[in-house]
Amino acid sequence: MREIRSVLLVTNPLSGHGKGVQVGIAAANLFAERGIQVIEISGDSATDTENRVRAALADPAARPDAVVAAGGDGLTCVVLQALVGTGVPLGLVPGGTGNDLAREVAIPDETAAAVDVVLGGKTRVIDLGTVQAEAAARPIWFATVTGTGLDARVTLRANRMTWPKGPLRYTVAALLELVGKLAVPYRIELHGSPDHPDGTVIEQDAIMVAVGNTRTYGGGMLITPDAVIDDGLLNLTVVGAMPRRDLLRLLPALSAGKRIEHPATTQYTAARFTLTAPDAPATADGDPAGMLPATFIAHPGALEILVP
Numbered sequence: 001m002r003e004i005r006s007v008l009l010v011t012n013p014l015s016g017h018g019k020g021v022q023v024g025i026a027a028a029n030l031f032a033e034r035g036i037q038v039i040e041i042s043g044d045s046a047t048d049t050e051n052r053v054r055a056a057l058a059d060p061a062a063r064p065d066a067v068v069a070a071g072g073d074g075l076t077c078v079v080l081q082a083l084v085g086t087g088v089p090l091g092l093v094p095g096g097t098g099n100d101l102a103r104e105v106a107i108p109d110e111t112a113a114a115v116d117v118v119l120g121g122k123t124r125v126i127d128l129g130t131v132q133a134e135a136a137a138r139p140i141w142f143a144t145v146t147g148t149g150l151d152a153r154v155t156l157r158a159n160r161m162t163w164p165k166g167p168l169r170y171t172v173a174a175l176l177e178l179v180g181k182l183a184v185p186y187r188i189e190l191h192g193s194p195d196h197p198d199g200t201v202i203e204q205d206a207i208m209v210a211v212g213n214t215r216t217y218g219g220g221m222l223i224t225p226d227a228v229i230d231d232g233l234l235n236l237t238v239v240g241a242m243p244r245r246d247l248l249r250l251l252p253a254l255s256a257g258k259r260i261e262h263p264a265t266t267q268y269t270a271a272r273f274t275l276t277a278p279d280a281p282a283t284a285d286g287d288p289a290g291m292l293p294a295t296f297i298a299h300p301g302a303l304e305i306l307v308p
Contacts, residue, residue: 001121001122001123002065002066002089002121002122002123002306003065003121004036004065004066004091004118004119004121004306005036005037005065006036006037006038006039006064006065006066007031007036007037007038007039007064007065007066007067007068007091007118008039008041008053008056008057008064008066008067008068009024009027009028009031009038009039009040009041009068009070010040010041010042010049010053010067010068010069010070010071010075010078010079011023011024011040011041011042011070011071011075011095012042012043012049012071012072012074012075012078012096019095019096020070020071020072020075020095020096022095023070023071023093023094023095023111024040024042024070024071024093024095026111026112027068027070027093027111027114027115028040030111030112030115031115031118031119034115034119036119037064039056039064041053041056046074046078046287049075049078049079050078050079050081050082051082053067053078053079053082053083054081054082057082057083057086057088063086063088064088065088065089066088066089066090066091066118066306067079067083067088067089067090067091068090068091068092068093068118069090069091069092069093070093070095071093071095071096072094072095072096072097072098072099072286073096073098073099073100073101073143073144073217073285073286074096074159074285074286074287075096076090076092076101076143076285077140077141077142077143077284077285077286077287078287080128080141080142080143080303081140081141083303084128084141084302084303087304088304089123089304089305089306090303090304090305090306091114091117091118091305091306092105092107092114092117092118092305092306093107093111093114093115093118094107094108094109094114095111097165097169097219098217098218098219098220098286099219100144100145100214100216100217100218100219100220101143101144101214101285102114103216103220104144104214104215104216104229105124105126105229105305105307106307106308107307107308108308117306117307117308118306120306120308121306122306122307122308123304123305123306123307124230124304124305124307125230125301125303125304125305126143126229126230126301126302126303126305127213127229127230127231127232127233127298127299127300127301127302127303128141128142128143128213128299128302128303129141129142129143129146129211129213129234129296129297129298129299130142130296130297130299131146131211131282131284131289131290131294131295131296132294132295132296132297133282133289133290133291133292133293133294134290134291134292134293134294135290135291136289136290136294139297140284140287140289141284141302142213142284142285142289143213143214143285143303144212144213144214144216144217144285145210145211145212145213145214145216145217145223145224145285146210146211146212146282146283146284146285146289146296147208147210147217147223147282147283148208148209148210148211148275148277148280148281148282148283148292148294149184149186149206149207149208149209149277149280149281150174150177150182150207150208150239151208151209151210151223151239151283152208152280152281152282152283152289153177153180153281154170154173154174154177155170155173155217155218155283155286156281156283156288157173157176157177158170158172158173158218159286159287161173168255170218170219170221170255171251171252171255174251175248175251178244178247178248182207182241182244182247183205183206183207183240183241183242184205184206184277184278184279184280185203185204185205185277185278186202186203186204186205186206186209186238186275186276186277186280187201187202187203187274187275187276187277188201188202188203188204188209188236188238188268188273188274188275189201189273189274189275190202190268190270190272190273191270191271191272191273191274192233192270192271192272192298193268193269193270193271194233194269195268195269196268196270202238202268204238204240204241205240205241206238206239206240206241206277207239207240207241207242207247208239209236209237209238209239209275209277210223210224210236210237210239211224211234211235211236211273211275211296212224212227212234212235212236212237213227213229213234213235213298214227214229215227216257217285217286218255218286220257221254221255221257222254222257222258222259222260223237223254223260224236224237224267225259225260225267226267226269230300230301232271232298232300232301233269233270233271233298234269234270234271234272234273234296234297234298235267235268235269236267236268236269236270236273236296237260237265237266237267238265238266238267238268239260239262239264239265240264240265240266241264242262242264246262246264250262270298271297271298272295272296272297272298273295273296274293274294274295274296275292275293275294275295275296276292276293277292277293279291280292282294
């Protein structure tokens with residue numbers, strides 16, 4: 001349990017296509033009404049936001065009791081880059097499109113109820129992952145799912161779209177991406193797997209490969225259904241080559257939060273994965289994470305998060 005007397009409230013004007021601003025204002029007012037000291041940060045870009053959070057946490061004597069992300073999974077990912085290793089817990093006030101981390105740890109959607117969770121001071125320790133693309137300057141922390149291939153292209157397209165609202169954007173983006181090339185040759189290397197020898201290599205054509213610390217992404221899409229957020233491992237789902245008509249049948253089920261059932265899909269669990277594929281982008285918690293090849297590593301107990 002933590003005593004919460006001060007919070008660093010981080011918002012993103014773009015979260016939820018403007019919803020994040022409204023949620024941030026409401027959360028700030030609710031914290032102030034409860035006598036909580038509030039420092040607000042709303043950066044001009046992801047880099048600016050990360051730098052401001054990092055600066056606010058630089059002095060241990062002046063650190064807030066919690067850092068609260070009032071937005072979606074993308075904002076949380078930005079905050080994580082500065083928060084991990086500081087010992088300050090993360091609070092969530094959902095205000096994005098997907099809010100999958102909040103859903104995974106049972107944070108309520110209603111702003112006042114989410115603020116109450118933060119002030120309750122109850123914490124849970126969870127795992128995080130990192131993704132290190134070969135050409136990237138540094139690894140990126142992620143809390144939910146990293147997508148690669150078609151998966152990542154869909155997410156990046158959906159992030160650019162202004163219509164439709166909500167998770168349906170991902171379905172529309174997927175349909176638009178289906179006109180291009182689907183399967184590409186993947187090389188998947190496993191280390192620290194409970195089910196396969198260390199160094200196991202899988203080579204196959206795949207449409208997309210997702211690495212999950214949580215079960216869902218994109219607003220409840222059940223892509224790594226067996227992922228456990230505090231087991232010290234990452235889960236990987238391979239959607240192998242299949243006809244477009246089969247993929248078109250899978251997408252609505254995935255969007256509806258149903259488990260994917262198809263002979264071309266396989267699941268793996270490991271502490272570390274290395275993925276290689278030509279011209280395959282990667283995303284972390286819905287944000288760009290570079291191009292494959294990349295290495296994905298589980299970090300047990302990396303984050304303390306405020307929960308009901």
